[in-house]
Amino acid sequence: MGYSIMKEDAAKTQSHINCIDAGSDNCPCYLAVTGDCLVCSRLQGKDCCECGWTGVCVYNEFIQGNKRVNNPRKDxxxxxxxxxxxxxxxxxxxxxxxxxxxxxxxxxxxxxxxxxxxxxxxxxxxxxxxxxxxxxxxxxxxxxxxxxxxxxxxxxxxxxxxxxxxRSGIHGISSITGNKAINQKVLIIAKGIGIAPGVLVSQVLGNKANVDMVIDTEKISKEFIKDFIDTRQCADASEEDKNAYTGIQYISLADKGAGSRLEKLVKKNNYDSVILLVSDYYIENLGNIIKRVLPAAGLAVSNNFHICCGEGLCGSCSVNTSGGESIKMCKCRLKGEELLNNFSKLNTVASVSFPYCGEYAEE
Ligand SMILES: Cc1cc2nc3c(=O)[nH]c(=O)nc-3n(C[C@H](O)[C@H](O)[C@H](O)COP(=O)(O)OP(=O)(O)OC[C@H]3O[C@@H](n4cnc5c(N)ncnc54)[C@H](O)[C@@H]3O)c2cc1C
Ligand code: FES
CATH class of the missing domain: 2.40.30.10 (Translation factors)
Known part of the structure; x- marks a missing residue:
């Protein structure tokens, strides 16, 4: 099936937003075809280039590729x-x-x-x-x-x-991808099934970085953790935890005092990056603690939006900006802080103000 329906006078519907797929082997995507590319002003119907991107030109790829979706993901x-x-x-x-x-x-x-x-x-x-x-x-x-x-x-x-x-399961993940992770001190905080993407992060960072984990095992089990996480010594692990699985602390995030325990841990270890794989409620609460205690640390958070197509098409993950535009949270690439700063608004009103970017976040 061909998806070449872009007209020269396609209506401009998008401002520039960092796109998780831009420059990848899945770019240009369906949004390019309809004139809704998140980053390319030419593909949004403008007659000039405003993207500031120094990598492969999305517009050029689209034209060279016969105005078709590149490498569409298939069942x-x-x-x-x-x-x-x-x-x-x-x-x-x-x-x-x-x-x-x-x-x-x-x-x-x-x-x-x-x-x-x-x-x-x-x-x-x-x-x-x-x-x-x-x-x-x-x-x-x-x-x-x-x-x-x-x-x-x-x-x-x-x-x-x-x-x-x-690629957008974790917003802000670019702070620990590739060589940027080398020698970083990384803390992963995960609750319940949020541990699943955390296991992959710890697998990939492996010997590159020093990874600590705080896990709330509610709805999962320690046997599961033991089977899937390569544990190492964690200075802050309790004696009981050290004997069982090292590198990990088990904390129930709902417990009174969990916040101050985490604050102490974060302060003491001065992490370079913190990854929150938790519900929106804890992203907001713990995220604010992290930003207060370690303002310079990279913050990454799980993408908890309702995702149904993943292609920026169905709209189930949309939020509206204060400018009246609709942003598809499955496609955009935000920093953890950007999401956090808008979090209370995301949860309560349908109108948020996102920073628009004419450039791509560093990979
Ligand atoms: C990027 C991403 C990664 C995920 N990774 C995992 C994972 O590794 N393991 C896992 O068990 N679950 C994961 N989930 C959540 C999982 O998709 C939902 O639990 C599942 O769709 C629930 O379907 P259901 O019909 O059983 O329950 P439902 O009763 O339909 O939903 C149960 C809960 O899941 C939410 N949910 C339902 N559909 C979706 C959807 N399309 N996107 C997001 N949330 C939804 C509902 O709002 C509700 O809170 C992930 C979700 C996202 C967005
Ligand atoms: S999940 Fe369909 S537009 Fe984002």
């Missing part, structure tokens, strides 16, 4: 090689996806859509890539079973239909 079948229940509502899948896909999915913050082989597309579930084994061409996903979509998924024993990978 494919993945064999289930392992399915292990840790609780009756927590299951981990091992899937054979091939080396190429496993390699692409290794980027921290990657997620994909999954559904059972015999279900329709509206059963698609966004799921974080938890672990990859590129040599074997396998990936691992952890699923918390809640309602219709996840219940349908676990009925399937042979194959899942996947589509992806998508």
């Amino acid at each position: 494919f079948e993945a064999e289930i090689i392992d399915q292990k229940f840790y609780k009756e509502d927590l299951v981990v899948y091992g899937l054979h996806v091939g080396k190429g896909f496993a390699m692409k999915a290794s980027r921290p913050g990657s997620y994909l859509f999954a559904r059972a082989g015999n279900t329709d597309r509206f059963y698609d579930i966004p799921l974080s890539v938890m672990k990859t084994d590129v040599e074997e061409g396998n990936i691992y996903l952890a699923v918390k079973i809640i309602s219709a979509k996840t219940k349908a998924l676990i009925e399937e024993k042979n194959k899942l239909i996947l589509r992806g990978p998508y």
Whole structure:
């Protein structure tokens, strides 16, 4: 199917926003075709270039590529090689996806859509890539079973239909991607199934960075943590935790005093980056603590918006800006602080003011 429907006089509908897919092998995307590219003023219908991007020109790629979507992500079948229940509502899948896909999915913050082989597309579930084994061409996903979509998924024993990978599972992740992570002190704070993307971050940072984790095991289990996290010595671990799994502290975030415990930990270790893989409520509360105690630290937060297509098309993840525009949170690439600064507004009103960027965030 061709998606070449852009007209020369396409209406301008977008301002410049950093796009998670820009310059990647999935760029130009569907939004380029309709004149809604997040970053390219030419593709938004203007007659001049205002993007400030020094990498591959999105407009040029689009024209050279015959005005089509580059490398559209497509559904494919993945064999289930392992399915292990840790609780009756927590299951981990091992899937054979091939080396190429496993390699692409290794980027921290990657997620994909999954559904059972015999279900329709509206059963698609966004799921974080938890672990990859590129040599074997396998990936691992952890699923918390809640309602219709996840219940349908676990009925399937042979194959899942996947589509992806998508890159925006964690906003602000660029502060620890590639060589920027080297020698950084990183703290991951995760609650419940939020640990899934945290496992991939800790796997990828491996020997590059010094990673500590604070985990609230509500709705998951320590056995699950033990199976998937390569633990190391953490100076602040309690004696009990040191004996069990090192590198990790277990803190119930809802407990009285959890905030001050975290504040002490953060102050003492002076982290370069903190990654919050928690609900919106804790992103706001803990994020404000981190920014107060360590204003210079990089902040990354999980993308908790409702994501249904991941392509900037369906609108389920949209928020409206104070300027009256609609921003698709599955496509834009924000810093953790940018999201945090708008958080209370995101949760309470439909009108937020985002910083518009004429340049791409550093990779
Ligand atoms: C980027 C991303 C990564 C995720 N990673 C994981 C993961 O690794 N493991 C995991 O178990 N869950 C993950 N989720 C959440 C998961 O997609 C939902 O729990 C699932 O869609 C619930 O479907 P349901 O029909 O079982 O339950 P529902 O009753 O439909 O929903 C249960 C809860 O999930 C929320 N939800 C439903 N659909 C979506 C959606 N399309 N996007 C976001 N939230 C939704 C609902 O608002 C509700 O809070 C992730 C979500 C996102 C956006
Ligand atoms: S999930 Fe469809 S537009 Fe973002």
